[in-house]
Amino acid sequence: MPAKSKAQQQAAGAALAAKRGDKKAGALKGASKSMAKSMSTKELEKMASTKTKGKPKHVSDK
Numbered sequence: 001m002p003a004k005s006k007a008q009q010q011a012a013g014a015a016l017a018a019k020r021g022d023k024k025a026g027a028l029k030g031a032s033k034s035m036a037k038s039m040s041t042k043e044l045e046k047m048a049s050t051k052t053k054g055k056p057k058h059v060s061d062k
Contacts, residue, residue, distance in 0.1 A: 001043070003050040005059045011035055012047035019044065 003009035008031070015036035017023040028036055035044065 001047065003047045003052075003055070005057060006052045006055050007031075007058050009048060009050050009052055009055070012039075012044050012050075015039065016041065016044040016048050 003012060011030070011032040012035055014023065014028060014032040018025045018028055018032070018036050019041050025033075025036060035047075039047075
């Protein structure tokens with residue numbers, strides 16, 4: 001599923017880096033930490049590769 005905002009895309013990228021071992025998992029916070037635990041590498045790749053052009057910075061929860 002593609003990211004809905006720039007912030008979500010960036011969090012997915014950080015979680016993906018931690019899963020691959022490029023970044024320490026202890027350095028993750030908030031959304032990226034929960035994404036790393038709950039999502040597969042394939043799902044994270046799909047979300048992190050979303051183009052950010054035209055996306056809002058944040059999407060509010062409703």
